[in-house]
Amino acid sequence: MTQSLRLGVAGLGTVGTSVVRMIARRAEALAAAAGRPVQVTAVSARDRGRDRGLDLAGIAWFDDPVALARSGEVDAVVELIGGAEGAARATVEAALAAGKHVVTANKALLARHGAALARMAEEAGVGLAFEASAAGGIPVVKTLREALAGNAVSRVYGILNGTCNYILSRMELEGLTFEACLKDAQALGYAEADPTFDVEGFDTAHKLAVLTSLAFGTQIDADGITVEGISAIAPLDLRMADELGYRIKLLGVAEATPAGIEQRVHPTMVPKSSAIAQVMGVTNAVTIDTDALRELTLIGPGAGGEATASAVVADIADVAAGRVGPAFGRPADGLKRLPRAEMQRxxxxxxxxxxxxxxxxxxxxxxxxxxxxxxxxxxxxxxxxxxxxxxxxxxxxxxxxxxxxxxxxxxxxxxxxxxxxxxxxxxxxxxxxxxxxxxx
Structure with missing residues (x-):
């Protein structure tokens, strides 16, 4: 029998527990798709005593995720800790240094260290997969990296943060203030107690940095993104947008211009007739403009345990099947450094x-x-x-x-x-x- 792919899952929050459940629930179909069984053999989290509703019998527990990454009990590491530094970065680097495949949903880590990590993966001959990092369950990474190989991309833009889209949708449909909608979003679990990362556009910017590199074959330039959030949007702006035939969405936009690659995150008026204007609530959407297909729009859940786990497990299946290539669609040393198109232009x-x-x-x-x-x-x-x-x-x-x-x-x-x-x-x-x- 073909040897199983042994997984170590670092981080057992909402996404991590969903990944473990999905692998168990879809074991037979996953083995058929991957060509070999996939099993979780080790996990790591901060609180060993917490009841997560998982049966972890027979699964090794590591208090230290870096020790998990180095363990001989795993062939691949799923990093779901989060954050650009600290335990998340140390775990991924340890796994790659040990010659293990890595699957991650960590957009902040990739936005800051993606090229260096991709280079480590190439040198070790292993995969670095991150479908879940850019748009939750929407398969936009694979679309840009593989499905559009014959296309020249001119622009990629989208609704990449469900919290902001939920708030703007409620403000428009019910005439509520930003503050009232944010309070409801926090009560429903769509927004954190400190919502700054979401509502001021930083989460979208991290995701956009990853998509820009995939779309244009460029080095990640998170510092080159102009970022504005939605906290200053007033009900009057939404009413005026409606009267003028528009809707307001927080968009991340990356566009090739004669001056270079323009990257920006800000509230944007989009025509009501556009596909992206129809996307309401916590749903995400990404539109890709190309020379051959013209316009392609992908719409789906952008957050949540099951949606994100879906993308993570898809990456795991690729790793198990040996479908491993350069993380950003080309060798890390081949990613181009293009001039920034300054926002003033x-x-x-x-x-x-x-x-x-x-x-x-x-x-x-x-x-x-x-x-x-x-x-x-x-x-x-x-x-x-x-x-x-x-x-x-x-x-x-x-x-x-x-x-x-x-x-x-x-x-x-x-x-x-x-x-x-x-x-x-x-x-x-x-x-x-x-x-x-x-x-x-």
Whole structure:
């Protein structure tokens, strides 16, 4: 009988326990797909006494995940500890140094050390697999690395964080504030007690760094990503987006431009007619633009124990079957270092919400400052509050009111310079809201 692939699972949280259960539940089908049995022979976690609902009889327990990685009882290590440093990094490096395959869902580790770890795996002749690191259960890593080998990718973008998509969906559909939706997300377990990593865009940025390397064959450049979160989005922005034919999503975008690779994470207005605009709740989606297929969109669960375990187990099956190649689709030394496309050079449409004093000439003053920097306005809408209208129906109350601008293609630098000039003119009563538009 063909020898089993012996697995050591480091980390028994929600995903780790789901992986152990899935391997047991799908043992026969997994063996058929991989060409040999797969069994968990060792595990490691911080609390040995915790009841995880698992039968760990006959499975070796390691208090130290690095010791598990070096153990002769495992052929491959599944790292589900998390974090870019500490135990996670030490465990993966120990496993690769010992000549063991590694499967991980750790986007933070890959965003910081992916190329170095890929090089270690190549030198050891083992696999480094990370399907679960970028979009949960969506098989986007394999799609970029293998299925699109005959395509030139021009852009990859998507909803990569279910917490943010849940919050924005609730805000839009129910007219709630960011704070109210965040509180509900925390109560439901979609958001952490400290939600900063999710809502300020850092989780999305780590995932985008991995996808960029796969899509363009470049070295990982996590520090080259412009990152903005969703905490400043107001219900008015979502209402205006709806009126203008858009939805607001937190997107991670990587795009090849003449100036280099542009990487950005920020709230984005997308046309309601687009596939990605239909993705609501905690679901994730990734769209890949290529020369041959044009547009390919993958949609599915982006988080949760079962969804993430699905991607982890798919990687395990590949390792068991010997389907092991360069982690990023080409040797680590072949990953190109391309120049960053600075955000100031980004060009596209913009939604700009200004809170201005309700008096004659303000809109004209704003339009003049925009025109001075060759920014063309597609539309300009002024929303007067009921209190302002009651004070003066002719528009001279002087109280703050929102003024919404939609621009044609303009550079980030021009937009920022015009807003600085408008602020210097004393026309604003609070900082402007700027949301980029990603058109079809």
């Amino acid at each position: 980004h060009e596209g449409g913009y939604y700009i919400r200004l809170t201005v004093h309700d008096r004659p000439g303000v809109a004209a003053g704003v339009a003049t400052r925009m025109a001075e920097r060759d920014i063309s306005l597609e539309s300009i809408l002024q929303r007067r509050s009921e209190s302002a209208a009651a004070q003066d129906p002719h528009g001279r109350s002087g109280v703050p009111v929102p003024l919404v601008l939609i621009t044609y293609a303009a550079t980030e630098a021009a937009i920022r310079a015009s807003l600085d000039a408008i602020a210097a003119d004393g026309l604003l009563s609070e900082p402007p809201q700027v949301i980029r538009i990603e058109r079809d």
